[in-house]
Amino acid sequence: MEFVQKQGIFSLAIGxxxxxxxxxxxxxxVTDIVNPLLGIILxxxxxxxxxxxxxxxxxxxxxxFVSVIIDFLVIAVIVYFAVRWLKLDKEAEDxxxxxx
Numbered sequence: 001m002e003f004v005q006k007q008g009i010f011s012l013a014i015g016x017x018x019x020x021x022x023x024x025x026x027x028x029x030v031t032d033i034v035n036p037l038l039g040i041i042l043x044x045x046x047x048x049x050x051x052x053x054x055x056x057x058x059x060x061x062x063x064x065f066v067s068v069i070i071d072f073l074v075i076a077v078i079v080y081f082a083v084r085w086l087k088l089d090k091e092a093e094d095x096x097x098x099x100x
Contacts, residue, residue, distance in 0.1 A: 034074075039051070039063075
């Protein structure tokens with residue numbers, strides 16, 4: 001609530017919209033480029049997302065799980081470097097120091 005009061009709802013909305021757009025771009029990157037390349041490396045010509053293990057008549061879709069983890073890691077790295085590049089981590093420290 002404090003963030004909304006200080007930054008305003010407009011900044012929150014912009015952050016939300018940009019976050020959704022970055023998420024879509026990263027998902028497309030992972031799905032369309034990274035997964036097929038990993039699939040080739042792992043010997044799965046149809047791509048990593050379809051990699052599975054059959055066990056007692058059930059399919060364990062381990063490739064889809066790994067794909068989601070890769071997606072998360074790429075988004076986390078982008079957010080980390082965006083915060084550092086925009087120096088938002090320093091700004092938060094400065095505000096915290098001014099409070100005390």
